[in-house]
Amino acid sequence: MELSVVMPCLNEAETVATCVRKTVAFFDEAGIDGEVVIADNGSTDGSQKLAREAGARVVPVADKGYGNALMGGIRAARGKYVAMGDADDSYDFATLGPFLEDLRDGADLVMGNRFQGGIASGAMPPLHRYLGNPVLSFVGRLFFGSKIGDFHCGLRAFNKASILRLGLQTGGMEFASEMVVKATLAKYDIRERPTTLSQDGRSRPPHLNTWRDGWRHLRFLMLYSPRWLFLIPGLVFMTVGLVAGAALAFGPVRVGSIAFDVDTLVGAGAAMIIGFQAVLFALLTKVYAMEEGFLPDDTRVRKLLRWWSLERGLVFGGLLALAGLGGLVASLMHWRVHSFGELDPRHSLRIVVPAATALVMSLQQLFASLFVSILGIRRRHPLVVDAAEEAADVVDEAAEKVAAEGAAAEPARD
Structure with missing residues (x-):
């Protein structure tokens, strides 16, 4: 499978089926071998059933938080490439074509940029649009030498193996910053594509908390520099x-x-x-x-x-x-x-x-x-070493057995 689209979900019954259907239609139109993975973080409004009926695979993730949900979905994804985006119908998953082109060209991470693509009226609070996102993105560029203009865009795509190698650990909203920071420090090929942000289709307020999550992003950027x-x-x-x-x-x-x-x-x-x-x-x-x-x-x-x-x-x-x-x-x-x-x-x-x-x-x-x-003292845990040596012995024994069986079968094949 080439592409998995992972969407974190916590009580998104109003919009999750719409997002899944749009993404599946994009796969069919573009001829992409893909899947939609809904990383459910404990929904109680029937989001799981609606997502399955629309054509998604639902993966339950017990650990709460935006980052935990996404990592659970990324690990479960079957595609070589993974795209992530919110299940609130604010991002257009049919625009993932250019992202996929960059990934096929060798990019490790392709970020969306809402400030280049366009932000619909009412889609982003003024405090986020003119202060929070610009300031945190500037801090990220200053601290880590990144060239990314929109650190917190929720629509992005990446090579699954490359991102798993980073060992991402944060479980909250700061997961978005951690991915960009660690990819930058690892000198990955990071590219950016314009994307649009629409007003989400939910009647309830978003899970994002302006001051709490903004502080968590800033704290992460400082602690990693x-x-x-x-x-x-x-x-x-x-x-x-x-x-x-x-x-x-x-x-x-x-x-x-x-x-x-x-x-x-x-x-x-x-x-x-x-x-x-x-x-x-x-x-x-x-x-x-x-x-x-x-x-x-x-x-x-x-x-x-x-x-x-x-x-x-x-x-x-x-x-x-x-x-x-x-x-x-x-x-x-x-x-x-x-x-x-x-x-x-x-x-x-x-x-x-x-x-x-x-x-x-x-x-x-x-x-x-x-x-x-x-x-500077290098640690060598005896239990870990013993387990590793035991596993190596098992592998060696298995290899010897396979080699012996192959040698015995060689005359019959001749």
Whole structure:
């Protein structure tokens, strides 16, 4: 079978039969060997019976959620290629011809773009049309270098084997973003086709929740981009803290009528610590995501880890700690000169703040080096290994048996 059209369904009795009939008619007119798969997520309004009568195959999916329903339908699909779209009659499945042409040409994922094809009046709320979708699509392009203009278009088609290799995991509406993000990171051939969005045929409100599902999309985009979530903000904090700290370490700084002194120096030290922690979080998150397969392997990070060994990290952290301790000793000597009495904070803090900052950062560096080393330990579960070895033995025995039977039958064939 060439094409399976998967539609998630939860109480879509008003429109599901219409969508199925239109898709089946498209198969007949285009001469496509295809099927319609209704991934039912627990409908209680008779959607399953209506879909079967219209010519669809219904696959029950127990796990709730848009992404779970779609993954259940995709796994059950028999086609080499899979197209997905909502069962609310808002997408025209008869326009899948160009999508299929791109797939036959070697594309892994073909996205629809509603902003290029046209959005009917009332088909999309203004908040989604002018704020939600454009902003989230822009964030996706910025964070991941994608060229897709409509990240959340519900009509898309893909090579089933390619998408299954991505290991998609989200169960909610953010599934739409996860597919595009992971396909982009895997350097898949992703193309885009204009598509139209019509007003859906249901009398009830859609399942989509504007703020909840919008936040889930944004949260996913941030969590899958440690660079934008941790690294870039961390570098900004460190740069501001370093520049301000260096300028104030030797005395107050005036900008017009505003004077910056030791209070600002304390803030600069805090910015350095926060920024350094964020940069370390970026590295730790990236390493963990790579080891667990959430993000593809990054050669730059691998090179950094090969150079930044545990020993180098401990040495660097130790040197930073010595610098901090040296500063604290200098502050004690300064206190001693004043007979351990009251000190002018405008002078003493210029020694204590940089010293304390260096000491805190040294401990962060030491702990991070140890944790990165732990993350780099390759796990080998004995039960999994034993099962794999046992399965390999069974396969070997079966192969030997087949070979022996074939050798015995060879003279008879001659």
